[in-house]
Amino acid sequence: MGLPKGFPMKASPRLSTAGSRKVSPALHQAQQIARKYSEIEPVSKQVAVTVARLAATPMRLTSADKDMLNFLFARSKSIDWTDLSSPPIVWPSNREICIETGLSLATVKRCLRRLAERGLITFCDSADGKRHGHRCPETKRILRAYGINLAPIAVRLAELKELHRAAHEEKVFSKQYRREITRARRSIRMTIDAGLEYQLEGPWVEFLEALSLITDGMRTASMDLAELREIYSALVSLKERVDNAFLRASHQHNMNPQRGSK
């Protein structure tokens, strides 16, 4: 990906982007989302904090990311969230963030980048690359600020809540599916074993192979709901075939019981 190693970046110094933040589609989109801040219903800082925390896990944020979010929230004032005339921007320097969060510089940069990629923050860069801002001395409202913009969290509030709800639901369903998969697997296995043990007529060895085909290398812990559902339905149809075969064979066995009884 990107340019080959050692690619000369000096064709036109004015156009060179070396040394400044690269824009990815995700970063760009977060920027667009942040723009809608003035059109939304105000969201209290407390609600924003809570929803961001809930969304952190499904968004696969690291603990450093979460520390960073907490720090950024701590830097914003309540009025920044109720006053829609200016987005909730905070302007700590990276150095300050390092000192106050205990994260290294590299981690600070990476966390900010990740939060922006996830669409939780965007950057309002000043011309000099430094972060700074001004508040009205009386009202404490932000008049002008360059730094880290938390507006996407407010704009995406409903979406983030839904993300958390869906993740929670998936967790519950996954648990259910894993339980049912284990039940079906054991039931199939026991039926096959019985068929073999009583030497009933039936393709038990093939069934066994079919079962391992479905369940071998299965790591239910790291599977998503769709994969679990697929495995479950494969097991259900196998179970039906196995049960039918067993039923037929045991019926024959009862008609003709001298063979293979123990």
Place this chain on the structure above:
DNA sequence: CAAATCCCTACAAAGTTCCT
């Protein structure tokens, strides 16, 4: 022009997760 900021990538070390 140096200082103060910010940004980037590459690579190695350390930590974590998953599989056998």
Place this chain on the structure above:
DNA sequence: AGGAACTTTGTAGGGATTTG
């Protein structure tokens, strides 16, 4: 338990812009 594979963190090296 041990090892492979992946993720996260820290370090190093390099660049841009503005200000005094």
